[in-house]
Amino acid sequence: MTEKLHIVGGGMAGSEAAWQAAQMGVDVVLHEMRPQIGTFAHRTASFAEMVCSNSFRSDDSEHNAVGLLHWEMQAAGGLIMEMAKAHRIPAGGALAVDRDPFAEAVTARLRAHPRIRVEEGEVVGLPDSGKWIFATGPLTSPALAEAIRGVTGAESLAFFDAIAPIVYADSIDMNIAWRQSRYDKGETEDERTAYVNCPMDKDQYMAFIEAMMAADKAEFHEGETAGYFDGCLPIEVMAERGPETPRFGPMKPIGLTNPHNPNVKPYAVVQLRRDNKLGTLYNIVGFQTKMKHGAQTEVFRMIPGLENASFARLGGIHRNTFLNSPTFLDDRMRLRARPNLRFAGQVTGVEGYVESAAMGLLAGRMAAAEILGRDLPPPSPDTATGALITHITGGAEAKTFQPMNVNFGLFPPIDAKGGRRGRKDRYKAYTDRAKDSFRAWLDM
Structure with missing residues (x-):
């Protein structure tokens, strides 16, 4: 019998991680403390509730890093991006969504999936056994935050959102x-x-x-x-x-x-x-x-x-709490001190709905691959998802680590030869290269 994957947190990252793992054939238990225990910012019990802006920012996948991230998540069959596109509302060049129907649609798809079981209630500790992903977001409960601090041996960093x-x-x-x-x-x-x-x-x-x-x-x-x-x-x-x-x-x-x-x-x-x-x-x-x-x-x-x-x-x-990920996480998003535990989403030190969901996508896929008996490396650093995970798990300086949005500054420099000297052409070169690399990763 295949081992179950436990995912804590039904936000953007946890929802995407659950979907990806289930689609790969792994049974998932999705733990969510709401509605039993609420937070300052949440209004509903829906998964993937948007508590701040309702925008996923630019949808331009040829000249914008976050738009490229949209493309990569869609190419990977991402639930968050599928539902965002299904519930988009006019916002110029941005991808903004009708927040309540979007969250309700994500919730319905997850609850209807035959390989996903939802367990309501708070998880207050870090289990010693089993495969777990913690995607508890910026509002990690005090009890769980204390458990994380106990394992890392250091105070979690914090900022205010x-x-x-x-x-x-x-x-x-x-x-x-x-x-x-x-x-x-x-x-x-x-x-x-x-x-x-x-x-x-x-x-x-x-x-x-x-x-x-x-x-x-x-x-x-x-x-x-x-x-x-x-x-x-x-x-x-x-x-x-x-x-x-x-x-x-x-x-x-x-x-x-x-x-x-x-x-x-x-x-x-x-x-x-x-x-x-x-x-x-x-x-x-x-x-x-x-x-x-x-x-x-x-x-x-x-x-x-x-x-x-x-x-x-x-x-x-x-x-808003987050880990010093360059210190504590390996490139498979596992806690070095406890490799059965992965982290995903904003708690890893990425900022933004899309970035959080993308880290959930990676954690879900890598955890599912491990359960299925194979090792899945992260995407190449010249992809948007790969650039993010490289940054948070070793590319950033641990002493000055702060939450980061995806941006082309995180990508390996592009060769300026061939007449690509303008910024628009340079960004197009970044996205062309990234799409080729990401397609190759999906074929692994």
Whole structure:
């Protein structure tokens, strides 16, 4: 009888790991503590619930590293990408999804799979025997985090993650705001108008920044330090780096023309992205925040067009734990001190939904191969998945290790010969090479 694979955590990584292993013919027990034990950020008991943004970012597989990661996961029969494409909503060149139907569809597919059994309840320790994958994400329970620390012999690193508020669409004043994707990007009218834009002149912008900086913020407990991942900086932390900083980040006005006043260029623009297929909810792009809830409603209603905004969810901040993977994990994502245990997802030190799911895909495939009596190496470092696993299991400096999104800087350099000197051509060369290598890995 073939050994079972136990997977702890039903987020992006755990869901993908379970699907991949089951599809390879291995019986899987998927452990999920929700709904018995909730978390700060989750609202439902669904697998693969999106708790922050609803975007998987760029879907361009020829010139963008995360788009390439989309392609690789699809080529590997990934459940997360299949369901994301099935439940996509217009977002210009990005792959954004209708978050609740997406999670419900992932849950239904996993629960219906004949080789997957779901066990509800918290796993609080690290088993001595059996094959396990821990994909508990950024909100690993305190008991399990303590067990991990006990085995690694070191404190897990931690940083703070923030989520952005969500606004009801019918509370946005469209006499002030307008619909347009930056540079009118998108193949359809829906995609070209996927974002709602709220313009600010210079006086409005400076007053907004001043109010945001003065607002009450969430405080940290004694002994905690606020180390943020740069890709999810709270908007007010960004402004602390200089009052103009948000205007060159999420509030940049370039590529947008206000049809209400086309001859005047806004000084800054706040963008909102559709959050569900019905178009009834919009999240404020890049506006992760640690402001207290009362302050958020007051400050965000200073944004032109949001003066009467009604919020479906306010922003918040939570602690996010991850392993020092270059120290503790081998290139098969196994804990060096306990090789029967694998880790996957954000707890390994990758950042982002897609990256987390990709590490689940690898862990699930490698664990299933081991159970079936063969060794499956990781993909080549010149693939997106291979570049990520190489980075977290040895490519990064352990002393300065921090969560990382996929990017071409993690790939082996491309030969610049043959006339490929422009950035666009260079990125195309990266993705062409990666697709060839990934196809070869799938054939192993």
